[in-house]
Amino acid sequence: MRLIVTTFVGVVFGFFIGVSFPTLSLTKLTLPSSLLPTVEYVEDQRSGLSTQRFLNVFNPLNRNNGSSTRAQVLNDTSKIWVPTNPRGAERLPPKIVRAESDFYLRRLWGNPNEDLTSQPKYLVTFTVGYDQKNNINAAIKKFSDNFTIVLFHYDGRTTEWNEFEWSKRAIHVSVRKQTKWWYAKRFLHPDIVASYDYIFIWDEDLGVEHFNAEEYIKLVRKHGLEISQPGLEPNKGLTWQMTKRRGDREVHKFVEIMAPVFSRDAWRCVWHMIQNDLVHGWGLDFALRKCVEPAHEKIGVVDSQWIVHQTVPSLGNQGESKDGKAPWQGVRERCKKEWTMFQGRMANAEKAYFQALGADTTDSSAH
Numbered sequence: 001m002r003l004i005v006t007t008f009v010g011v012v013f014g015f016f017i018g019v020s021f022p023t024l025s026l027t028k029l030t031l032p033s034s035l036l037p038t039v040e041y042v043e044d045q046r047s048g049l050s051t052q053r054f055l056n057v058f059n060p061l062n063r064n065n066g067s068s069t070r071a072q073v074l075n076d077t078s079k080i081w082v083p084t085n086p087r088g089a090e091r092l093p094p095k096i097v098r099a100e101s102d103f104y105l106r107r108l109w110g111n112p113n114e115d116l117t118s119q120p121k122y123l124v125t126f127t128v129g130y131d132q133k134n135n136i137n138a139a140i141k142k143f144s145d146n147f148t149i150v151l152f153h154y155d156g157r158t159t160e161w162n163e164f165e166w167s168k169r170a171i172h173v174s175v176r177k178q179t180k181w182w183y184a185k186r187f188l189h190p191d192i193v194a195s196y197d198y199i200f201i202w203d204e205d206l207g208v209e210h211f212n213a214e215e216y217i218k219l220v221r222k223h224g225l226e227i228s229q230p231g232l233e234p235n236k237g238l239t240w241q242m243t244k245r246r247g248d249r250e251v252h253k254f255v256e257i258m259a260p261v262f263s264r265d266a267w268r269c270v271w272h273m274i275q276n277d278l279v280h281g282w283g284l285d286f287a288l289r290k291c292v293e294p295a296h297e298k299i300g301v302v303d304s305q306w307i308v309h310q311t312v313p314s315l316g317n318q319g320e321s322k323d324g325k326a327p328w329q330g331v332r333e334r335c336k337k338e339w340t341m342f343q344g345r346m347a348n349a350e351k352a353y354f355q356a357l358g359a360d361t362t363d364s365s366a367h
Contacts, residue, residue: 104148121196149171181280200261219304227263283342283343318331
């Protein structure tokens with residue numbers, strides 16, 4: 001009885017002591033994080049959201065307005081932060097984000113949904129000078145309306161091409177004295193060309209008498225080639241022995257950088273491998289195998305659709321004479337230097353990668 005009476009008196013005394021003090025606010029107390037509920041939220045000044053607003057939802061001493069606070073957080077549509085959106089678009093609701101684009105030409109009037117009467121499935125680009133207009137005109141005729149045409153003009157001459165009817169539906173990009181890989185790195189981002197199944201990135205000095213683009217695509221699909229090029233006439237121009245046309249087969253394996261054709265997925269990899277400052281692309285053809293697997297099955301030369309390399313040194317003549325050397329000599333020296341630099345960068349990058357994994361980079365099998 002004594003224990004019961006003592007306990008009862010203590011409870012009553014404590015109650016009266018408690019009600020005599022003002023109500024405490026949880027927000028004025030510093031509580032260990034272990035006593036608060038776990039909220040998967042990281043405060044970020046960029047988001048504009050307040051951690052305190054989220055904690056107020058779970059404040060046990062704030063039950064009277066807890067529901068309204070939660071509703072305020074959920075209904076505040078001016079504060080959006082979606083980390084899975086593309087970088088820089090985190091403030092946008094996902095359904096408004098359009099991360100990819102295309103080269104489809106659109107009208108300036110009417111209903112946008114009615115702009116496109118057709119959507120080409122393939123893209124072909126040529127890096128051109130106006131002096132090669134007749135050759136390019138002949139080449140374009142080998143590509144159907146199923147191709148978007150892009151011309152990169154290294155000589156600054158664009159309006160003269162209007163004499164060709166197809167030029168009116170082509171995309172013209174003009175920057176003087178640049179190479180096709182400089183243009184490709186800056187204007188053919190994978191998200192820009194994502195609408196196209198295959199991307200042709202060709203030179204201007206190619207004879208196409210024995211080439212048909214649609215038939216070429218059929219063979220590429222048939223043989224499952226992710227990176228390809230037409231065979232090169234073996235008795236014309238300078239080229240690698242491996243890319244010369246072989247008359248006894250449809251396809252053999254290896255691709256040069258003269259007239260490559262990339263699938264959408266392969267181009268996404270290759271684009272990231274192109275170096276910003278190495279504009280000639282020398283050495284790139286030997287590294288293309290890193291972008292497809294297995295490379296010996298998915299990289300090839302289509303022999304039954306072949307072209308002729310006419311070896312026109314037009315881009316070489318865009319160089320400058322220096323130290324008594326002809327313009328083309330300076331360009332050729334730059335090409336060789338870039339080849340060495342690219343090989344060095346690739347080797348160093350692979351070495352750094354395997355070292356980070358703790359692999360022994362002296363063992364060639366690790367590569």
